[in-house]
Amino acid sequence: MTKIRTRYAPSPTGRMHVGNLRSALYEFLIAKHDGGSFMLRIEDTDQERYVEGAVDIIYRTMEKTGMIHDEGPDKDGGVGPYVQSERMKTGIYMKYAKELVEKGEAYYCFCDKERLASLKTEVVEGKEITVYDKHCLSLSKEEVEANLAAGKPFVIRQNNPTEGTTTFHDELYGDITVDNSELDDMILIKSDGYPTYNFANVVDDHTMNITHVVRGNEYLSSSPKYVRLYDAFGWDVPVYVHLPLITDENHKKLSKRSGHSSFEDLLDQGFLAEAVVNYIALLGWSPEDNREIFSLDELIKEFDYHRISKSPAVFDMVKLKWMNGEYLKAMNDEKFYEMALPYLKEAITKPLDLKKIAAMVKTRIEVFPDIKELVDFFEELPEYDTAMYTHKKMKTDEASSLEVLEEILPLLKEQEDYSNDALYQMLLGFVEKKGCKNGYVMWPIRTAVSGKQMTPAGATEIMEIIGKEETIKRVEKGIELLKNAVK
């Protein structure tokens, strides 16, 4: 058995799209599951789409996701260079293109813009493409040579048959057969001397000994042409896995606006890299059982690419948030505190015990940005409606709450020890004396000290954090509001 070799081959065009990240992850998992190698290749032959800094984003993303490559521009494995623009300088693409010309599988084309503009166009997958009419195929060897010698600009095109069919195999979609008449004579070498993606990926995947290619199914329609190139060279076709599109909840393409689109967009929204990786792994792949939480190491162990599904994957933000929350719950307290700190500081400027507050929110948030709304009452008592004092189950209403707060206020003033335990004992003593249920007392107090219906902690924990002075102030405020309400 040959060793599995996979590659992630991003084009440096910006942030790392979720779809690309999934392809990369599956390539990584296929290789690692089998003790194979995972390679990084930078596909920068499309100079027009090149974005400054995009290569750094690629490295950063690989590092943050833990998809560590075994070979790449920074780690030579003997089949480099690993950047296509550098490979081009070695003359590799031109050499192979000329080999195809020799074999009659490709030809020089000198048609100028005007002529190409006059050709028939067809709309393929929403894009207008010109169907080349093989005009230059009829040039004699001498004519071609004369044109080249005269320095006439040229491209090299694949020479596809116009009759018969081509069949290739995809792991998800099975055998696919197309009529050769549908295959345009795509450009292999552009007029700037660069290879097209279509040509470079075939030459590179072969010369870099790639065994499995995972990519989005937007490449499915071009694959017969790639397969014809492999056949023309007499090379083995790699195992193809074309993944279905990932859509948003409305079955539309993921967009920047909805925040789904790239890995870094998701990090900006406060998601953890591990949770995103875990979630993306499940966008089209599932294990044998219903398990959903997987570390990267566990994914490596479990990942069987035969279990990838071809039904379209829907990116469900609600699910990702839930998953992120699970990762936060499982995180150790120290790390959680460290990561939550910037968000806590955004909400709280007073010298309060942020560590304790962090511990309160850890199991109650799904993403870090949820923190602010949950804790801002510590900083300042929000305006609230006294209707909140009425709670059916606790058997409280505004009048009963007013009574409790008025009775408790002197005790709060007397109390010296504002630790959670001491406060709790004190309140329990009060409850006992009064002969009522806990909630009858705790509910109004918690409402008064927080001004919120839901809080990440109980009354006495909140009082411990805000301290004596602030507690008294807030209870007094509650009394004042309730007096006005019951008047």
Ligand code: GLU
């Ligand atoms: N450079 C291509 C892209 O970023 C790679 C496609 C492939 O994996 O073959 O879409």
